[in-house]
Amino acid sequence: MPELPEVETTCRGIAPHITGQRVSRVIVRNPHLRWLVTKRLEKELTGQTIHSVTRRAKYLLLNTDTGTAILHLGMSGSLKIITATEPPGKHDHVDIVFGRSSLRLTDPRRFGSVHWTRRPVMQHRLIRPLGCEPLSEEFNGDYLYLRSRQRRVAVKQFIMNSHLVAGIGNIYASEALYMAGIHPKRAAGKISRNKYRLLAEVIKEVLNDAIGQGGTTLRDFVNGEGKPGYFRQHLNVYGKAGEPCISCRVPIREIRQGQRSSFYCPKCQK
DNA sequence: AAATTCTCCTGAAGGC
């Protein structure tokens, strides 16, 4: 499942290969992604030159003079740069061709998406409602504290609300709460300003560490080595139900919050 | 407004 660090790594990995390149062709083999990929993408992206590749939350933006392609990797998607003659596999749904090379979207579960918009991309319906970037200065303890007052939702669901802060995935939410010593079910509105300051810090720390590791995979984003892969982030709690807490040896617990698994240490997190 | 539930899909894992 591509989390924000994987998307950022992908962004940095593909950017040098496609920036300044002109799209010679767009091949949509299967338009049935999360949303139906429209013909407008092929029609309007073809012939355009990518002038920059940026990221907003977990969306990748291929910016051109006439519009923006908005890509999301869902939970099983990946992008890589290939030779345009590379035969497609079963789950290779979209190729954006740049002469002799292509950007290929592979996505077995098809939770990903590709949109095209002519309007300023920040006004797009998928982008506009997003909260701040977790790695920005705007995102800090005070931001969390102020917006959580009177809120009864569990803190884990609170920090995973993309309208508040965009791109903290399920894994890093559990990890950050562990690092901050906060129980995932604590009501968001009952957490102190200081605790939120710590939480915001560890969120940035865990995301930056993962991006740092991703940096080592950027060398060759072409052919095979394309995927950043999933970081060998040493996880303290995620997926470790029953295993002893690294700090106090008490077994890690797993609970469900909003159809999503959460992991925590019952002794270290209050 | 806030909170909760539903939904898309398929590879992997587990039970028998």
Next chain:
DNA sequence: TGCCTTCAGGAGAATT
């Protein structure tokens, strides 16, 4: 080449 059930998960949409 075993078959069937269950589950995970991003996040927008629908519902309460």
